[in-house]
Amino acid sequence: MRQVFTVPSYRWVLAVASSPLFVGGIAVAQDKSQSDVLEEVTVTAQRRVQDLQAVPIAATVLTGDMLEEKGVNGIYALQYAAPGLTMADYGSANVLNMRGIGRSAVDIELPSGVVLYRDGVPTFPGYFQNEPYFDMGAIELLRGPQGTFVGKSAAGGAIFIRTASPELDKFSAKLEGEFGNFKQWGGTAIVNAPVNDQFALRFAFRHFSRDEVMVDSLSGPFTGRPGRPDLNSFRMGALWKPNDKLSEEFRLDWSDLDFGGNLTSSYGYPLYDLVQNCDYYYRDKSVRAVNNLKYSFDGGLVLSSVSGYQRTHTINNFDRNGNQPRVNIFDSEGTFTLYSQEFNLISPDDAGPFSYVLGVFAQRTDSVILDWPQHGFNVTGEAGDLGGFVQGSLFPYLGLDKNYTKREDELSGFVDVKYNLSDSWQTELGVRYSNYKLKTFTSIVIGDGLTPPTIPFYSGTPGFTEDDLDAKLSLTYKLDADQNIYALVSHAHVTAGVNIIGGAPFKKEIINDYEVGWKATWAGGRVRTQMGGYYQTITNYQAQFASADLPGQNILQNAEGPSKVYGFEAAMQARAGQFSLDASLALLDSKLGVFPNVVTPFVPPPVNPGDPSNIITITGGETPFAPKFSFNMGASYEFELGSGFTLTPRVDVSSQAKQSGSLIVDPATSLQARTLLNAGVRLEKGNWYADLWGTNLTDKRYVAGIQDIGNIWYPGALRQYGIKFGMTF
Numbered sequence: 001m002r003q004v005f006t007v008p009s010y011r012w013v014l015a016v017a018s019s020p021l022f023v024g025g026i027a028v029a030q031d032k033s034q035s036d037v038l039e040e041v042t043v044t045a046q047r048r049v050q051d052l053q054a055v056p057i058a059a060t061v062l063t064g065d066m067l068e069e070k071g072v073n074g075i076y077a078l079q080y081a082a083p084g085l086t087m088a089d090y091g092s093a094n095v096l097n098m099r100g101i102g103r104s105a106v107d108i109e110l111p112s113g114v115v116l117y118r119d120g121v122p123t124f125p126g127y128f129q130n131e132p133y134f135d136m137g138a139i140e141l142l143r144g145p146q147g148t149f150v151g152k153s154a155a156g157g158a159i160f161i162r163t164a165s166p167e168l169d170k171f172s173a174k175l176e177g178e179f180g181n182f183k184q185w186g187g188t189a190i191v192n193a194p195v196n197d198q199f200a201l202r203f204a205f206r207h208f209s210r211d212e213v214m215v216d217s218l219s220g221p222f223t224g225r226p227g228r229p230d231l232n233s234f235r236m237g238a239l240w241k242p243n244d245k246l247s248e249e250f251r252l253d254w255s256d257l258d259f260g261g262n263l264t265s266s267y268g269y270p271l272y273d274l275v276q277n278c279d280y281y282y283r284d285k286s287v288r289a290v291n292n293l294k295y296s297f298d299g300g301l302v303l304s305s306v307s308g309y310q311r312t313h314t315i316n317n318f319d320r321n322g323n324q325p326r327v328n329i330f331d332s333e334g335t336f337t338l339y340s341q342e343f344n345l346i347s348p349d350d351a352g353p354f355s356y357v358l359g360v361f362a363q364r365t366d367s368v369i370l371d372w373p374q375h376g377f378n379v380t381g382e383a384g385d386l387g388g389f390v391q392g393s394l395f396p397y398l399g400l401d402k403n404y405t406k407r408e409d410e411l412s413g414f415v416d417v418k419y420n421l422s423d424s425w426q427t428e429l430g431v432r433y434s435n436y437k438l439k440t441f442t443s444i445v446i447g448d449g450l451t452p453p454t455i456p457f458y459s460g461t462p463g464f465t466e467d468d469l470d471a472k473l474s475l476t477y478k479l480d481a482d483q484n485i486y487a488l489v490s491h492a493h494v495t496a497g498v499n500i501i502g503g504a505p506f507k508k509e510i511i512n513d514y515e516v517g518w519k520a521t522w523a524g525g526r527v528r529t530q531m532g533g534y535y536q537t538i539t540n541y542q543a544q545f546a547s548a549d550l551p552g553q554n555i556l557q558n559a560e561g562p563s564k565v566y567g568f569e570a571a572m573q574a575r576a577g578q579f580s581l582d583a584s585l586a587l588l589d590s591k592l593g594v595f596p597n598v599v600t601p602f603v604p605p606p607v608n609p610g611d612p613s614n615i616i617t618i619t620g621g622e623t624p625f626a627p628k629f630s631f632n633m634g635a636s637y638e639f640e641l642g643s644g645f646t647l648t649p650r651v652d653v654s655s656q657a658k659q660s661g662s663l664i665v666d667p668a669t670s671l672q673a674r675t676l677l678n679a680g681v682r683l684e685k686g687n688w689y690a691d692l693w694g695t696n697l698t699d700k701r702y703v704a705g706i707q708d709i710g711n712i713w714y715p716g717a718l719r720q721y722g723i724k725f726g727m728t729f
Contacts, residue, residue, distance in 0.1 A: 036575050037525035043140050045117075045160045046149055046416065047304070047344050047357050053519045056428065056474040056486035058084075058143040058532050058569060060584070064136040064164065070634060070652055071678055071695060072139075075116075075129050076704075078159070080632055080654035080676065082141045083569045083586035085157075086625050088661070088705030089714065090262070092284055092314045093127050095705070098143050099534065100565045100590050100626035101156030101494075101511060104663070105544035106707060108367065108406070109440075110556055113494045113509070115146075115153035117160045119251050119290045121308030121340050122363065125153040128284055128312045128336070131255055132233055135174075135190050135204040137162035143569070144534060145513045147470030147492030148414055148430030151361065155492040155511045165249060166202035166239035168194050173729040180722025183211035188726075202237040214718050215263060216272040222319070224280030226261035233257070245296045253288040265713040266322030267668035271701060272715055278319040278329040286312035300348030308340040320379065321711050328711075329380045331396075334369035334404075353420040360413045367406040372399030372453070380449065395452050402443040404500070409437040426476045431469065436495055439463035444501060462498040466508065482521040489514055494542065499555045506556045510539040523574075531570035538563040541592050543624075543663055546599035546709070554708075559593030565623060566590070578638035585631045590623045595663065601709050602666050621663040627673075629657040645685045652678040661706030669709060674702040674716070687728045694721035 041052045041061045052061055060082040062072065070081050075094070079085045088095040093106040102114040103126055112126035123129065133139075139161050146154040174190040186208035194200040213227030233255045241247040261280030265271050293305045313335045321328040345358040370376025378399030414432035421427060441461050447453025472490035479485065494509040517532030541559040567588035574581045595618040603614040636650035655675040662669040680693035696719045704716035 036577060038528060038573060038575055043142075044162070045140050045142055045146070045158065047346055047359070048349055050349075053521060053528060053530075054476075054484055056476045056484075056488055056517065058515065058517055058530070058534070060141045060143075060571060062139045062141075064138060066582075067133055067136050067139065069636065069650055069680075071680070071693060073133050074131075078139070078141070079630075079656075080652070080678075081634075083571060083584040083630065083632070084143045084567070084588070085141060086627065086630070086656070086659070088625055088707075089130070090705060090707055092130075092282070092316045094129060095625050096126065096129070097623070097625050098141075098157030099536065099567060099586075100588055100623035101536070101538070102625075104542065104624045105554075105556075107500065107544060107554070107556065108369070109497050109500045110542065110544065111494050111497055112153055113156035113511075115150055115158050117150070117158065118253075118288065119161070119163055120292055120306040121288075121290050121310070121342075122150075122153070122338070123288075123310065124312065124336055124338060124365070128286060128314065130257060130259070130284065131253075131286075132206055132208060132231060132257075133161075134188050134206040134233070135164045135202075135235065137164045144488075144515060144536075145470070145472070145490040145492030145511055147490070148416060148432045148472050149357075149359075151412055151432065151470075152410065152434055152436060152468065152493060152495045155494045155509065163235060163237070163251065164190075164202065164204075166194075166200035166237045167192050168197060168200045168239065168241065170194065171729075174726060176724060176726035178722055178724040180720055182214055182720065184720070184722065185209060198240060198242050200239045202235075202239075204235045206233045207231065213263065214720075215274050215715070218263070218274050218276065220275040220277050222276040222278055222280055224261050224317075226276065226280040226318075227263045228260040230258040230260070231256075247294050249292045251288075251290045253286075255284065255286045257285070258283045262316075262318045263715065264319050264322040265715060266324050266711055267713060269323030271703065271713060272718070274715075275323055275325070276319045277325075277327055279317055279331075280319075281315050281317045284312055284314045286310065300351055302344075302346040304344045304346065306340075306342045306344075308338070310338040312336045315375075320381075320708070322713055324711075327381055331372075331375055331378050331380075332369060333374065333376045334367065336368070337366045339364045349418075355418045357414075357416040359415075361410070362412075363408075363410045365406075365408040367404075367408075369400065369404040371401055371403050372396050374403075376400055377404060395447055395449055397449045397453065398444065398446050398457065399453055400443060401445040401453070402441070404440070404442050406438070406440045411435045424478045426478070428472075428474045428476075430472045432471070434466075434468045434470070436466045436468070437463070438466075438495075438497065440498060440500075442500055442503070458501055458503065460503040462503045462505065464496065464498070464505070466496055468493050468495075468508070484519045485517070486519075487516045497542075497556065502555060504555060504557075506542060507540040507558045509542050509558075512537045526576060527572065527574040529570070529572045531568070533566075533568045535566040536564065538565065538592075543592075543595060545595065545664070546601060557595065559595055561593035563592040564590065565626075578640075579635070580637075581633075581635045583631075583633040586629070588626055588628055590626065592618075592621045592623065592663070594619045595621070598664070600664055602664070602668070616664075618663050621665070622660065624660050624662055625671075627657040627659040629655075631655045643685075645683065647681065647683055649681040650679065654678075662709050664709060666709075669706055671703050671706060674700055676700055689726050691724040691726075692721075693724065694719070696720065 095103045116123045143157045146158040150158045172192045176188040190204045209230045236252045238250045259282040288310045291307045315333045317331040320330040340363040342361045347355045372378035378396035380396045412434035416430040418428045443459040444457040445453045446457045474488040476486040490513045496508040515534035541563040571584035632654045634652040639647045658673045677697045678695045699719040702716040705714040
């Protein structure tokens with residue numbers, strides 16, 4: 001595959017990013033006005049507003065302006081703007097990893113090790129995360145175990161998404177329209193309206209559609225509108241602040257995201273000349289309500305309550321074997337509901353050497369997947385698949401004959417204590433206890449594809465209860481007002497589970513993390529750097545393989561023996577006059593434990609029962625979807641044209657090394673290295689602007705995700721470009 005950009009070696013990047021001569025010299029030619037100084041960036045994930053440079057966390061914060069500048073309009077693009085994050089998008093589900101920990105595959109029973117919070121409440125881990133980003137406050141990406149504040153789904157890290165809040169001090173509005181190739185068009189409308197000095201409302205609406213698919217050619221006996229999204233999102237926010245002590249903020253999000261369907265190819269077939277043979281449909285309809293109430297007592301003690309309700313209905317039907325001519329179709333439909341409640345008691349952070357956060361948290365998640373007669377979970381195929389039937393079958397060969405249900409309950413309490421040992425030394429201890437309960441019901445049947453499936457395959461009601469204790473301990477040394485060094489030890493977990501097919505249990509994954517970091521500010525506030533290294537040990541690493549006992553099906557199992565992941569990360573932000581630069585890199589390596597008795601699809605199935613010729617043992621494998629090297633860099637310069645006009649060109653480059661989509665390494669599971677180039681130019685005067693933008697400008701052809709050991713390849717987005725007009729009031 002052709003390479004379109006040569007990435008500097010990591011040694012050169014590290015040398016530049018950490019060199020005091022570079023970071024100090026970038027502002028030599030500048031005057032000393034404070035207009036050059038970078039604005040303070042804050043992080044709120046630890047229930048306080050904290051300076052990112054002072055908090056002992058490996059984190060990246062992207063403000064709303066930064067998201068727009070970099071063209072990050074959804075979760076998939078985040079990996080090109082922050083170190084140590086990778087994502088493979090499978091429609092309503094995804095594989096989202098931080099530092100190689102998160103998920104190794106997609107299945108409803110496989111927990112996610114990375115959790116997303118949206119406006120203070122957790123979302124469905126690993127699912128329904130494709131809501132577009134618009135009218136954003138900021139996104140915080142916290143790498144490494146975050147179990148003490150976030151819980152069981154944050155052993156790899158956590159992402160906190162904050163949408164813009166209503167403002168009491170002024171009326172404002174924004175209108176924006178955009179047009180691009182592939183007949184895409186969209187629009188955004190935002191209104192912030194104070195009712196009085198105590199109450200304000202904020203409304204935001206976003207529409208995006210694209211009338212043509214992003215492929216070179218598309219043919220075959222398919223139905224639907226694959227690759228042609230029609231997305232609509234609405235948000236309402238209300239802020240009530242009757243006095244300095246009490247505030248309440250309510251948000252309501254509604255989304256109708258019709259993605260049309262996920263186009264797929266497969267190993268050995270063209271990636272962008274697609275022949276599809278299924279009834280496509282992929283649509284997520286969701287609603288989310290969040291209420292955030294805070295009361296400040298005399299002396300600075302704060303009591304907060306965050307309540308959340310979310311409900312998503314999804315339909316996702318796609319071609320399960322991509323371009324392969326054999327019919328293999330997967331259909332699913334279900335409804336997912338999440339309730340959460342958190343209370344926090346937060347002491348003032350500057351009233352003395354001792355401060356704390358106390359919290360209790362409760363969450364219930366109900367998942368319901370419909371049976372095959374209601375067009376829920378089912379797989380339809382042809383001769384050569386399980387059952388041995390002909391192409392054009394009217395009925396699935398495998399499906400649910402009753403609705404699949406899954407109920408998860410979590411109750412936890414946590415405490416985080418911070419103590420200033422001296423003016424230079426600070427220590428912080430966090431502990432979280434969690435009680436997790438899982439109860440499921442599954443009833444699966446098989447058939448011949450010509451008649452309704454009725455043969456019992458598996459039926460059961462597996463479940464369990466799990467108690468866990470997560471903890472972290474950090475020590476920070478403040479060299480001076482601009483330099484902080486920290487060391488951190490943390491312990492977290494990814495919950496255990498049961499296989500939806502067969503009911504076999506798998507153990508919880510346990511992560512111990514050891515890391516050091518250095519955060520610094522240089523050149524009078526014009527340059528900031530963050531860097532650090534980590535070493536993580538993993539017990540019971542969770543992975544998915546084909547089952548030796550259930551032909552044609554995948555099961556989740558744990559690695560035997562220890563696993564480890566280690567790496568280094570660095571980031572820099574700089575400003576010199578009208579010039580701005582940001583860059584980040586991540587280096588990662590891993591060695592996982594032993595997986596015995598794994599069925600490989602790359603060896604022909606044996607003719608004789610009991611023949612182990614296709615059974616292998618995997619030892620020392622590397623974490624899937626975790627490139628050893630990733631790098632991002634963006635630069636812009638603001639030109640003053642006179643008469644109030646400014647012109648700001650911007651370039652962003654991102655690169656990921658080769659990675660695997662499975663622990664079974666083969667060309668069919670390999671995602672090749674890719675480097676993507678985005679660019680844009682913004683013309684602005686007063687309250688109006690125009691943006692000319694382009695993504696993947698070199699038209700790089702690449703595999704964005706791999707599923708089912710190479711049976712499903714998801715093509716990456718081709719070159720896109722367009723223009724956007726906007727006006728603010």
